[in-house]
Amino acid sequence: MATQMPWAILLCKYQDDGNDPNLTTIADLYIQYPGAFDNPAAAGDNRTILELYNELFTTAGTGTYNAVAYWDVMSHSNIDVSGSRVFPCTLNMTSAEAASLYQTDLQNDPVNGGFQYQTALFQKAKAALLQQYSIDWKSFYGVAVSFQSPDQGSQGGWYDGGPGVFMDARYVRCNGMMRWGHEMGHGFGLDHSRTNGEPGGPEGPNNPDYTDPWDVMSAEVTSWFPDPNYSKTGPGLNAWNMRSRQWLDETRIFKVPVMNNFSETIDLVPLHRKDLSGYLGADLPGVGTDSHYLVEFRVKENWDSGIPAATVMIHRFEGTIGQFLGTHSYIMKGTNGQKSLGDGDVFEVGTGIYAKIEVLSIDPGNRTASVRLSYSSPTVKIDFLDLYGGTCRIGFPVEGTKSAFRYELSNTNYPHSYQVTWGVTGATPISGQDLHAESFLINTPDPSVLVTVSLTVLFDNGVSISDSYTFHSILEYEAVWTLFVCKLRHRFRPIPWWEWSPDDMQRIANNLSKEELELIQQRTELLLQNIRRLGELRQR
Numbered sequence: 001m002a003t004q005m006p007w008a009i010l011l012c013k014y015q016d017d018g019n020d021p022n023l024t025t026i027a028d029l030y031i032q033y034p035g036a037f038d039n040p041a042a043a044g045d046n047r048t049i050l051e052l053y054n055e056l057f058t059t060a061g062t063g064t065y066n067a068v069a070y071w072d073v074m075s076h077s078n079i080d081v082s083g084s085r086v087f088p089c090t091l092n093m094t095s096a097e098a099a100s101l102y103q104t105d106l107q108n109d110p111v112n113g114g115f116q117y118q119t120a121l122f123q124k125a126k127a128a129l130l131q132q133y134s135i136d137w138k139s140f141y142g143v144a145v146s147f148q149s150p151d152q153g154s155q156g157g158w159y160d161g162g163p164g165v166f167m168d169a170r171y172v173r174c175n176g177m178m179r180w181g182h183e184m185g186h187g188f189g190l191d192h193s194r195t196n197g198e199p200g201g202p203e204g205p206n207n208p209d210y211t212d213p214w215d216v217m218s219a220e221v222t223s224w225f226p227d228p229n230y231s232k233t234g235p236g237l238n239a240w241n242m243r244s245r246q247w248l249d250e251t252r253i254f255k256v257p258v259m260n261n262f263s264e265t266i267d268l269v270p271l272h273r274k275d276l277s278g279y280l281g282a283d284l285p286g287v288g289t290d291s292h293y294l295v296e297f298r299v300k301e302n303w304d305s306g307i308p309a310a311t312v313m314i315h316r317f318e319g320t321i322g323q324f325l326g327t328h329s330y331i332m333k334g335t336n337g338q339k340s341l342g343d344g345d346v347f348e349v350g351t352g353i354y355a356k357i358e359v360l361s362i363d364p365g366n367r368t369a370s371v372r373l374s375y376s377s378p379t380v381k382i383d384f385l386d387l388y389g390g391t392c393r394i395g396f397p398v399e400g401t402k403s404a405f406r407y408e409l410s411n412t413n414y415p416h417s418y419q420v421t422w423g424v425t426g427a428t429p430i431s432g433q434d435l436h437a438e439s440f441l442i443n444t445p446d447p448s449v450l451v452t453v454s455l456t457v458l459f460d461n462g463v464s465i466s467d468s469y470t471f472h473s474i475l476e477y478e479a480v481w482t483l484f485v486c487k488l489r490h491r492f493r494p495i496p497w498w499e500w501s502p503d504d505m506q507r508i509a510n511n512l513s514k515e516e517l518e519l520i521q522q523r524t525e526l527l528l529q530n531i532r533r534l535g536e537l538r539q540r
C-alpha cells in the first residue's frame, strides 16, 4: 500500500504579470522571454502554461515521463504522488518588488544565494493558496513554488517548515524529470550522490557531490535523454538512495549473510523493473567502515534510456536511513577504476574481510545480469588430533605421549596463498619436523605444565590470522581409565550395569595391558575409598 505523498504545485505569477496560465502558451512565453527557454522546441509548444504543469505533475500527463510515473517507479510503488494538484496563484507583490527583495537578500547573505528570498516567496505563495483556494498547504506532502516567469534559482529541500522546490516554468518545459526528479528528490530528503574515493567533482576539488551519472541526485552530470514533452528526462535513482527513503522493495533484494565464507551466483533483473520476476538487487556486508553494498542492474530503457549501456553498479551509503538531507550514496569503482561494470568486470574490496562481485554476463535483451557474490573473512582453528581413534577417544593430550595438532582454515573464497607456522610454549616439538606443515607434533609434559600450541597463517597480501590451543595434559592412568569406562559404556549400552555379562567384561579387559589393568585397579580402590569417605562425612 503506497503512502500518499501529493505535492501542491503553486504555479505563481506576480500582480503585474498579464499572462493567464489558462490561455498563455509556452510558445508565447518563448517569445516574451528571449533566450530563457533553452530548447527551441518550446517555440512551437502550443500547450497552455497550465496544461504543461498539469501534464508534468498530475495524472493529466499519464503516459508521459511525468512526476507521477517517476516517483511510482523510483519508490517501487511505495509512495504515490498522483494526488498532486496544480494551483495557479497570484502573489500580492510585483515582479519589481520581488527583484528588489532578491537583491537585498543577496547583499545580506551572499553565502546562501537567495534562500531567504525563496523562503519569503514560499510564505507568500502559501498565503495565496489559503486565500484563493481555502487550502492549507499542510494537506499536501510538499510544496513547489514555480513562477510562470523566469525567476531566481532552482533548488529543492526544506522551506518554511516543509519539503519544497523552488523552480520556475523554464525548468518544467526544458528540464523535465531530469531536474524535477532531482529537486523533488531533495524535497523527499535525498542528498547528492557521490563516488567512492573521489574528494572532488564538477563543483570543485573539495566538493565530492554530483559524480554518479546513473543517479538523478547527481543533477546535470547525469545520463538524461531527450523527451518531446519536457525536454530532458531521467535517469532513475540508485538502489541505496531508494533504500535510504525506505522505498526499496527489500523482499526482492538478495541478502548475503554475514559469515566467514560465502560465494553464490545469482541473476539480477533491472532495479526499476519491479514488474519482472527475480532479484532487483543484492546486498553484501560492507568491509571496514563501509555500509552494506547494494548491487544493481540497469538497462538502457524507460527512465534509464539515456545511460550508455546496460550495466551493473555497486553503491555504499553514508548516513542514517530516513534522515532528511545530509546523507550520500557512493558509487564503488571496479578493479579497473570503472564506475559501471560490464561483462567480466570485477569489484573487490578488503584485505582481511573481503568482498568480491564479478559480473559473469549481461543480457540486455532478456534483462538479466548474472553476478557472482563472494564474501570471506578467513579464520583458523587448531584441533587436537586424538591418535587413539576408534569409538572411544580421550580428547586430551596425555602426559608422556606425542600429541598431534592440525588446523582448519575457512578460506575457500579468499584469493590469496598463505604459509602457516607452528609454535609451542611449555613443551618441545618433536624434533626434525617441518614447522610449516599441515600438522604438528609435540612431546607432552606432565599436567603441572601449561602448554600453548600456536599457529600463524600469513597470506601473500600481508594479512595474518592466528589461533592457539592451551591445555594441561592429563595423567596416563586418567587416560586409560577414561578409555576403559568408555569401552564399558559402549559395550553394554543399553544393558544396565547390573546385567553386565562377565564374559564381556573379560573381553574388554583383554584389550588392556597388564600394567594398564593394574593402574585401573589401584585407581578404582582410591575412588572407592573416596566414595566411602564421602559417605562417612554425610553421616556426621
Ligand SMILES: [Zn+2]
Pocket: 182, 186, 192, 219
Ligand atoms: Zn541538488
